[in-house]
Amino acid sequence: MLIEKPRQFAARILQRHLKGGEFVEDIFEDVIAGSGLKPVDRALVQEITYGCVRWQATLDHIMDKLTNGRIQGPPMRVLLRMGIYQAMMLDRVPDHALVNESVNLARTTGLENHTGFVNAVLRTCVRDRDKLIKEWQDLKKTQPATGWSHPKWLVQRWEKRMTKEELVALLEWNNRPPSVYARLNPLRTLPEKTIETWRADGIGYDFKNYDWVPENLVFELKSLPPLAKLASFQKGSFYIQDPSTLLAAKMLDPQPGERILDLCAAPGGKTTYIAQLIDDDGEIFASDADPERLNLVAENCKRMHITSVSTYSVDELENYRRNGGELFDRVLVDAPCSNTGVIRRRVDLRWRLKPEEITRLRNVQLELLQRATSMLKSGGILVYSTCSLEPEENEQLITAFLEDNPLFDRESERTLFPPRDQVDGAYVARLRRKS
Numbered sequence: 433m434l435i436e437k438p439r440q441f442a443a444r445i446l447q448r449h450l451k452g453g454e455f456v457e458d459i460f461e462d463v464i465a466g467s468g469l470k471p472v473d474r475a476l477v478q479e480i481t482y483g484c485v486r487w488q489a490t491l492d493h494i495m496d497k498l499t500n501g502r503i504q505g506p507p508m509r510v511l512l513r514m515g516i517y518q519a520m521m522l523d524r525v526p527d528h529a530l531v532n533e534s535v536n537l538a539r540t541t542g543l544e545n546h547t548g549f550v551n552a553v554l555r556t557c558v559r560d561r562d563k564l565i566k567e568w569q570d571l572k573k574t575q576p577a578t579g580w581s582h583p584k585w586l587v588q589r590w591e592k593r594m595t596k597e598e599l600v601a602l603l604e605w606n607n608r609p610p611s612v613y614a615r616l617n618p619l620r621t622l623p624e625k626t627i628e629t630w631r632a633d634g635i636g637y638d639f640k641n642y643d644w645v646p647e648n649l650v651f652e653l654k655s656l657p658p659l660a661k662l663a664s665f666q667k668g669s670f671y672i673q674d675p676s677t678l679l680a681a682k683m684l685d686p687q688p689g690e691r692i693l694d695l696c697a698a699p700g701g702k703t704t705y706i707a708q709l710i711d712d713d714g715e716i717f718a719s720d721a722d723p724e725r726l727n728l729v730a731e732n733c734k735r736m737h738i739t740s741v742s743t744y745s746v747d748e749l750e751n752y753r754r755n756g757g758e759l760f761d762r763v764l765v766d767a768p769c770s771n772t773g774v775i776r777r778r779v780d781l782r783w784r785l786k787p788e789e790i791t792r793l794r795n796v797q798l799e800l801l802q803r804a805t806s807m808l809k810s811g812g813i814l815v816y817s818t819c820s821l822e823p824e825e826n827e828q829l830i831t832a833f834l835e836d837n838p839l840f841d842r843e844s845e846r847t848l849f850p851p852r853d854q855v856d857g858a859y860v861a862r863l864r865r866k867s
């Protein structure tokens with residue numbers, strides 16, 4: 433039997449991704465699941481595939497230079513992107529290995545008549561690397577979208593409102609693989625116990641402090657085996673989420689015994705933290721438009737032994753409202769958004785995002801806020817949050833909402849900007865219903 437090598441898996445994943453329609457993370461999981469690859473080889477496949485997608489625009493620019501702009505078909509494009517990525521951005525692959533492996537890969541991916549071309553292009557790339565790197569550094573300054581591999585429209589949008597330093601820091605941040613964070617669940621296990629278990633499981637961790645998070649609650653995990661295999665995760669001792677996501681719950685400031693509505697709850701990162709903040713004492717209604725994702729909220733609550741949360745489909749919640757169900761003390765609207773604050777976490781998001789999407793989402797966001805108003809008690813708190821960095825979805829949207837809803841006051845708002853705050857991007861506004 434032929435044993436597939438890491439680069440063959442990487443090529444397979446990237447070819448499939450190029451066809452469109454699937455997230456690269458999903459393809460990676462699917463292809464790697466039955467691969468039998470060792471962890472170190474999996475890590476290489478992930479590094480190459482995610483790197484090639486993140487750096488696609490830059491790699492294509494270099495490819496154009498090396499091939500005199502000759503348009504390449506999909507298999508060749510994948511192969512050259514992979515080779516150039518390894519030559520320019522990974523230091524641990526020896527030059528001769530990457531050229532030879534690429535030529536071998538050409539043989540097994542239907543490019544057997546083009547091995548000479550692959551060999552010549554990648555040899556030139558390796559030979560001229562210093563010059564190419566210098567040109568790439570210049571490109572970052574003269575054409576940041578290409579140099580930092582982002583869509584032009586997005587960079588132009590950010591250029592209008594950010595300083596040069598902020599823009600470069602954000603572009604750089606978006607290309608760095610994200611850290612993994614765990615939020616402990618003291619409702620289930622004492623923090624010391626969870627940490628002890630991590631030590632026993634060989635998981636490296638770092639304490640992390642943020643002004644919106646209590647001490648010893650959030651940890652950066654340095655090495656993480658598959659969660660399904662981890663007893664402390666299965667037992668509900670922690671939840672994986674970026675620290676930025678905890679700000680909305682903090683600003684909601686839920687109190688024990690209250691009735692709280694989480695209108696866009698799935699998969700439950702904020703819902704379960706709200707439950708923690710009220711010591712699981714109160715009534716949390718978790719709703720979401722996506723029934724499958726709503727099931728995840730129930731699963732996460734079960735895993736974390738949380739009992740204050742009940743899930744409601746959109747229809748069930750609407751029936752509750754129509755039938756005169758009791759109003760809520762606090763409502764969280766963690767709205768669907770363009771996700772521009774979490775580009776580093778979603779590998780191909782930047783290439784999927786379209787400017788018109790932001791306009792469409794604004795309408796959804798306003799509708800959700802409007803729906804929330806009809807369920808909030810007089811004097812109640814309405815918190816709106818996104819993981820977008822776009823003012824149209826954030827402060828400007830709240831301004832527009834307040835113009836139409838003079839019964840509400842903006843009590844506070846905060847934006848987390850990734851390079852400054854060292855977490856994913858987020859926006860949170862806290863409003864109060866006056867009467």
Ligand code: SAM
Pocket residue numbers: 677695696697698699700701702703719720721722725746766767768769796800
């Ligand atoms: N709050 C969640 C958490 O912390 O885990 C994340 C929520 S995510 C940002 C936005 C959610 O809004 C998605 O789960 C999506 O299914 C849901 N959604 C989208 N449109 C909706 C609508 N019109 N009504 C309710 N939920 C909606």
